[in-house]
Amino acid sequence: MERVVTIVGGGLAGSEAAWQAAQRGLQVRLYEMRPKKTTGAHRTGYLAELVCSNSLGTTLVDRAGGLLKEEIRRMGSLLLALAQECAVPAGSALAVDRECFARKVTEALESHPNIEIIREEVTDIPQGLTIIASGPLTSPRLSQALARFTGRDHLYFYDAIAPIVVYDSINMDVCFRGSRYGRGTQEEGDYINCPMNEEQYYAFVDALVHAERIELHDFEKELEQGVRAGKHPFFEGCLPIEVMAARGRDALRFGPLRPTGLIDPRTGKQPFAVVQLRQDNLAATLYNMVGFQTNLKFSEQKRVFRMIPGLENAEFARYGQMHRNTYIFAPAVLEPSLQSKKRPDLLFAGQIVGVEGYVGNIATGLLAGWNAARIAHGLPPLVLPRETMLGALTYYITHASEADFQPMKANFGLLPPLEQPIRDKRARHQAYAQRALQVLETFLARVAEEEARFKNATLS
Numbered sequence: 001m002e003r004v005v006t007i008v009g010g011g012l013a014g015s016e017a018a019w020q021a022a023q024r025g026l027q028v029r030l031y032e033m034r035p036k037k038t039t040g041a042h043r044t045g046y047l048a049e050l051v052c053s054n055s056l057g058t059t060l061v062d063r064a065g066g067l068l069k070e071e072i073r074r075m076g077s078l079l080l081a082l083a084q085e086c087a088v089p090a091g092s093a094l095a096v097d098r099e100c101f102a103r104k105v106t107e108a109l110e111s112h113p114n115i116e117i118i119r120e121e122v123t124d125i126p127q128g129l130t131i132i133a134s135g136p137l138t139s140p141r142l143s144q145a146l147a148r149f150t151g152r153d154h155l156y157f158y159d160a161i162a163p164i165v166v167y168d169s170i171n172m173d174v175c176f177r178g179s180r181y182g183r184g185t186q187e188e189g190d191y192i193n194c195p196m197n198e199e200q201y202y203a204f205v206d207a208l209v210h211a212e213r214i215e216l217h218d219f220e221k222e223l224e225q226g227v228r229a230g231k232h233p234f235f236e237g238c239l240p241i242e243v244m245a246a247r248g249r250d251a252l253r254f255g256p257l258r259p260t261g262l263i264d265p266r267t268g269k270q271p272f273a274v275v276q277l278r279q280d281n282l283a284a285t286l287y288n289m290v291g292f293q294t295n296l297k298f299s300e301q302k303r304v305f306r307m308i309p310g311l312e313n314a315e316f317a318r319y320g321q322m323h324r325n326t327y328i329f330a331p332a333v334l335e336p337s338l339q340s341k342k343r344p345d346l347l348f349a350g351q352i353v354g355v356e357g358y359v360g361n362i363a364t365g366l367l368a369g370w371n372a373a374r375i376a377h378g379l380p381p382l383v384l385p386r387e388t389m390l391g392a393l394t395y396y397i398t399h400a401s402e403a404d405f406q407p408m409k410a411n412f413g414l415l416p417p418l419e420q421p422i423r424d425k426r427a428r429h430q431a432y433a434q435r436a437l438q439v440l441e442t443f444l445a446r447v448a449e450e451e452a453r454f455k456n457a458t459l460s
């Protein structure tokens with residue numbers, strides 16, 4: 001195969017991918033449409049511009065985001081190293097001077113002998129070895145080409161993310177298991193149900209309607225009217241739950257909180273309203289709040305959703321969000337190596353694969369760039385072990401349930417359970433992190449050996 005790769009999008013993922021591929025000997029053609037054409041959120045012509053917060057999140061290795069950072073540091077991430085050079089004081093978080101960061105990334109790529117930066121919009125999927133990293137605000141013309149490639153049902157333009165609760169934090173003395181009218185695949189019922197009486201329901205609705213919301217961008221105003229988001233018909237015209245609640249005090253109990261077909265075994269009666277939680281991962285450590293897509297501020301979600309009986313101490317693995325976001329239905333379209341199932345020389349990276357968060361986007365860029373180089377050299381692409389945070393994320397997006405696939409960020413609930421369960425949360429997270437880094441070290445050593453053997457063989 002020709003040792004050239006075309007990368008579409010010079011954001012976080014595309015820039016990291018370009019560096020990784022170039023360092024491994026590929027000629028990189030990196031297409032970035034800015035500053036000629038903008039996205040509505042970016043402000044400059046720099047590569048790797050941070051569109052919003054200047055924080056890349058925690059550096060503590062026993063937190064999910066910190067573990068992911070440590071993994072990509074060990075894998076040789078350029079963007080993480082440059083972020084550290086531009087760090088500003090932010091406690092245990094890695095926050096950066098955004099101008100310094102984006103400038104350094106741009107200079108590093110501009111001065112790399114194997115990288116050519118082309119300031120043009122790409123309107124069709126290029127032929128040959130390619131990485132698409134055009135981000136959540138992919139230009140409309142490229143989006144159309146992607147929809148033709150993946151099939152219209154497999155490309156989305158909005159996130160409608162409901163919060164995810166950690167199972168261990170749900171009070172099962174209050175909640176009960178069950179499926180509506182007893183229809184379900186598991187004997188005890190597929191859902192965890194949080195029952196509400198009349199007083200609890202109206203107090204909750206009042207709090208929801210008055211809670212503080214995240215301000216929408218101009219390109220997101222249609223969210224207030226309902227948008228198509230996700231695969232399941234449930235998401236057709238889906239609205240933020242607080243908007244639905246504001247349309248009438250009873251709207252929710254005739255909508256996502258309807259209690260019909262659900263009997264609380266403790267009272268033998270149908271509750272006034274029910275919040276349903278649906279299992280979100282195979283290990284059953286995470287539960288999704290059904291119908292709770294929302295634009296409330298994260299602190300308000302914590303305050304208001306903890307009013308729900310059984311969720312008084314809920315720990316949120318992810319908060320709800322609704323925003324403009326172009327992403328593919330990765331379970332049908334991608335392999336865990338980030339290659340397209342249909343076209344193995346086409347890879348995807350960044351937010352478009354359904355991974356959330358700056359560091360997650362950098363991480364998938366790193367993997368896609370490295371894999372592009374391996375494909376060009378005739379080596380099998382890497383699939384990271386599931387015990388690592390990056391391996392767990394790529395596994396999740398490529399194996400998630402068809403019904404309600406939504407973008408995901410790093411969290412410990414994605415990792416396979418420990419052999420010996422640990423009750424204490426801090427100790428459990430430390431054990432997850434320790435296992436992840438040990439598994440990664442062994443994996444990287446094996447890959448280094450394989451690549452060294454390959455280098456020697458091609459030189460001799």
Ligand SMILES: Cc1cc2nc3c(=O)[nH]c(=O)nc-3n(C[C@H](O)[C@H](O)[C@H](O)COP(=O)(O)OP(=O)(O)OC[C@H]3O[C@@H](n4cnc5c(N)ncnc54)[C@H](O)[C@@H]3O)c2cc1C
Nearest residue numbers: 009011012013033052053122134135139142350351357358
């Ligand atoms: C408004 C907004 C705010 C966000 N805030 C945060 C936050 O605070 N924290 C966080 O962790 N995550 C945030 N995200 C989510 C996400 O992590 C970031 O958007 C991140 O930058 C995504 O990385 P990426 O490389 O996938 O895409 P981007 O960094 O957006 O890079 C994609 C690049 O592709 C270019 N491009 C698009 N189409 C074409 C085309 N056809 N041809 C050529 N170039 C093209 C774009 O100009 C852009 O430079 C936010 C997203 C949005 C939309």
